Amino acid sequence: MKIEVYSPTIRRKEMDAVLTVMVEEKIGVGERNRLLIQIAKEQIHFDYALCLRSSAVALYLALKALNVKAGQGVVISALSPRYYFQVIEDLHLTPLFCDVSFDFPCMSRETIESAISKKSPELEICAVVLHHTLGFIPDTASIAELGFPVIEDISHSYGSGIKVAEKKEDAQGGENNNDENSRNKKTETQARASGVFCILGLEERDMLTSGGGALLFAMNRRDGSALRNFSGIANEYCLPDINAALAVVQFKELHRNIERRLDIARVYTGAALRTKHKRFIPIIEDEYNNYSFSLVLETGLKDVISYARKKEIGIESAFENTIAGAGLCENCPVCKSLSLRTVLFPLYPRLRSQEAERVSRLIMTLP
Helix, strand or coil: CCCCCCCCCHHHHHHHHHHHHHHHHCCCCCHHHHHHHHHHHHHHHEEEEECCHHHHHHHHHHHHCCCCCCCCEEEEEECCCCCCHHHHHHCCCCCEEECCCCCCCCCHHHHHHHHCCCCCCEEEEEEEEEEEEHHHHCCCHHHHHCCCCCCCCCCCCCCCCCCCCCEEECCCCCECCCHHHHHHCCCCCCCCCCCCCEEECCCCCCCCCCCCCCEECCHHHHHHHHHHHHCCCCHHHHCCCCHHHHHHHHCCCCCHHHHHHHHHHHHHHHHHHHCCCCCCCCHHHHHHCCEEEEEEEECHHHHHHHHHHHCCCCCECCCCECCCCCCCCCHHHHEEEHHHHEEECCCCCCCCHHHHHHHHHHHHHHC
């Protein structure tokens, strides 16, 4: 049976939550939307948030809240999601594309300074949108020191920094892996945010999913007041309850899912050490949430994907749906190279141990 490269972690709890909303026949914007904001605030401790219908709407409103003006420039990585480009164009802003390094897939202060040094003197920078690509966390504080408003997109990195308890042997000598007390304990995830605003996407392939949507929040009162100007936004921009119900459960199950991701990543990491292909290195290793497992290939992308297909294992280009992957940017050579050479392997909590072992054997034998 083929192992898919991605599968959303939807268990019985999520299904029951959505079914309850359907039975109540209240699937539009209502109490579940407000409950989701409350649950998120308990864990992230932000000042104010909007629960919106898509990540694109969240980015649009975040830029609007900064009072940007047509013609101003917005710094974005060429490995950002391609919808960034569309939103920036819709606001009549100018994207300033920034490259990355071969070791780390996010913008750094140095690469941003390099991009700014090459821009037209007439282009005024109004914001930096900092995507936590593949779950890796950039040095946001250093980037904020450049003096530009920073919008952080933590859709892939949410949950980083959660401490996972080591497995303990029970009285019978077996692994006590499913301790309900530790699984159900309240998990707080203080966002390491230096940005003016943060976007926590809830799209299909984000760390948490509601089938679509996003939280847009500000950590302090001053920035929160700017978002409060949108408190009366029409319901058509807000997340419906049928989606919010699913996201509420995703927040509550985060610790359990982080634990499982770590178990799988350890197996893959051991296999990757026996290959010639390279891995991205987190700035702080212990804080990576194992959103994904990627390799930068020394060989051709097509050959490796074809080899995996023969083994009935799905892998795919890591950056296909990015600005560089869509061919919308030509002046970022490292991003372009990475978009042609980086692949993702199946890593999600519903992956069974036998399937993870199959993937690890594939990694060890890659051409």
